[in-house]
Amino acid sequence: MIIRDFEPKHAEEATEIALGAYNHERAFTQELPEISSIPMMKYLSENGFGVAAFEGEKMVGFLCSVEPFENAFRSTDARGVFSPMGANGTVKENHGKIYAAMYQAAAKKWVKAGAVSHAICLYEHDEEAKQQLFRYGFGMRCLDAIRPMEAIDCATCNGYEFLELPKEDYASVYPLNLALNEHYCSTPFFVNRKANTQEEFLDFTRRENVRYFAAKTGGELCAYMEVSEEGETLAASGEIYRHITGAYCIPEHRGKGVYQNLLNYVINTLKTEGYTRLGVDFESINPAGSGFWLKYFHAYTNSLVRRIDERIIQRISLI
Template identity: 80%
Template sequence: MIIRDFEPRHTEEAAEIALDVYNYERAFTQELPEVSSIPILKQLSGNGFGVAAFEGGKMVGFLCSVEPFENVFRSTDVRGVFSPMGANGAVMENHGRIYAALYQAVAKKWVKAGAVSHAICLYEHDEEAKRQLFQYGFGMRCVDAIRPMETIDCVVCGGYEFLELPKEDYAYVYPLHLALNEHYCSSPFFMNRKPDTLEEFLDFSERNKERYFAAKIGGELCAYLEVSDQGETFIASGNLYRHIMGAYCMPEHRGRGVYKNLLNYVINTLKTEGYTRLGVDFESINPSGSGFWLKFFHAYTNGVVRRIDERIMQRASLI
């Protein structure tokens, strides 16, 4: 096996592999749409942070990433890299061995650039690649999931009002947004994100055209769900797709079916508008969140993460 730097001329061969592994996942997760191209490959092909594997002159795998960035997961003080969905893949034969060789080669580039957090998006059913990267110190952290825009079975809970908030009422979501940030800090989450100010929260919502759906009781908000027109994977956008970006229910209202009913309200609203798929991404380290979403959505990616020993940076120039 020969490992080379990934270059723009490799994009076409890599796209064939990427489509093959995507379609393999579609066999398990039929809500995924049919695609004919992997646009992110062209964006990443010339940044110098990818490698490709060849055998007999034919590409058998590739592993690319975005350029290193600071404040990984918005809750650390370290630099990291991320290989998104579609930015890595390998043929089925010797699948794990190819991923092992690709990561060993590309990790040198990432560490030389000062990245100590390495994140790679793999497909939910790519067990061989996950097993190989777990052996290299990775663990699962993030999940993308999808469902058809059809309501879920649940009992109607009385006493609650479900609605989409007008823009002038977005500020009422802010206390729940802060409560969600506090939840991030709890065990086993341990994500200490700096919360937005009210002005930042409202500005972000305006710029990104976020929509907020809520549950009320006694005129007060007790749960919300934030919907966007795009998520973090290349299929998480388009005219027929909408994505959940944030969600929180006050503890005293959990276990009453509030969130199931709120989700159904959102689904009915979006279905009426012509949308056919609903997606969500969440941290697998959030037991309450992942437990809820996986009841009603089908996972199609696993984000695996490795935090390398930072003292190696003292010798990064020798790697």
């Protein structure tokens, strides 16, 4: 096996491999839409951070990433890189060994660029690749999941009102958004993201064109769900798709079916508007959240993360 720098001339073969990997996952997660291209492939082939594996003249795999960025996961001081869905893949034979060789070569580039947080998005059912990266010090952090726009089976809960908030009421979500940030800091989550001011929060809602659905009791907001037009994967977009980008329920209202009923309200509303698929991304290190989402959605990606020893940067000339 030969590992080479990923170049524009490799894009066509890489696209074929990426689509093959995606269609393999579709056999397990049938809600995933059909796709025929990888729009980011041109960018990936030109940024200099990818590698390709060859057996003779045949490409057997590729591993690319976006350019290194600061404040990985918006909650650390680390510079990170991320290989998103569609930016990596291999042929089926010697799957794990190919990923091992490609990561060894790509990681060298990433570390030379100062990136100590390495994230690679793999498919939920690609156990061989996941096990190989686990052996290289990766752990799971995030998942993407999807479901048909069909109501879930749950009992109704009395004493609660479910509604979509008008834009003039978005400020009422802000205290719950702050509570969500506090929840992120708790064990075993330990994610300390910078809290927005109310003005920044409202500016985000306008800029991203999000919608807020909520549960109320006694006239007070007790839970909300933020819905956007798209998520962060190739599958998380399109005219028939919507994505959950934020969610929180005040602790004393949990376990009463409030969030299940809020989810159904969102599903029924979006279904009447013609949407057929609903997606969500979430952290596996959030036990309450991941337990809920995995009960009602089908996971199709796992993002694996490795945080290398930062002091290796001091010896970068020896790599």
